[in-house]
Amino acid sequence: MNYQDVGMCDTMVLIVNSRLDRQVFTVAGRDARLSRDVLQTAFQRNIAHFRAGSYITGLEGMIKYIASAYNSAHIMQVPSPSISDSNAIESVQPFAPPAFITNGIRHKPESKPEKFSFENVPEEDRLWVELLIKAVGRCGNDPSKISTNLRAVVEEAMKISLQLLSDNRYNKIEEQSQDFNAGMNARDKAWQNASTSFINDLYSKYENQFPRRFDQCPEIAEEKSPSLLM
Secondary structure, eight states: TTTTTTTGGOOOEEEEETTTEEEEEEEOOOOOOOOOOHHHHHHHHTTTHHHOOOOOHHHHHHHHHHHHHHHHHTEEOOOOOTTTTTTTTOOOEEEESOOOEEEEEEEOOOOOOOOOTTTOOHHHHHHHHHHHHHHHHHOOOGGGGGGHHHHHHHHHHHHHHHHHHHHHHHHHHHHHOOOOOOOOTTHHHHHHHHHOOOOOOHHHHHHHGGOSSSSOSSOOOOOOOOOOOO
């Protein structure tokens, strides 16, 4: 691509993420046919990823949304032939470009406290609010997906909990944490022992196999059909 051709920029979309300034700047060329609302929505739907430091996931989410909007804006239409002209030939023509100028938006996550305050949250709501915080932090804040994302986070937590309860190494950590002979900070000491006994070795063993890019949002396990009792 020849970037000296200024006209090429009219159909391009540029996203710049500044980690140091904690800002995202998005600009769309005039012929990209993307409004400011589209650019703003693309960022808002992925703002949780940027706040969590998952910049790649956030950018991928923005690109996916903008690409979908771009394709929709450039759909070709087939005009109907004139009734009075029997020899008219159907031709494919693009939509007339809307009167958009180059759109640029500087996105900056609004200032919010680092920790959620449960001061005004009733006791019976606190567990589910905490789970919602985890779901939004890992999966984003798309209202249409919040129930699905919450379910995925809860089911993942339950699965891990059940596995931990039957794990010998975890049970040893719990036993050491409740050992009065260990003195103060027994739980900290138990986890330090676990680090030296197996956690550090596991990390070193599989470090090079850990994925560099991953989707933070867990997947919902497939529901198995209940078996009939004979």
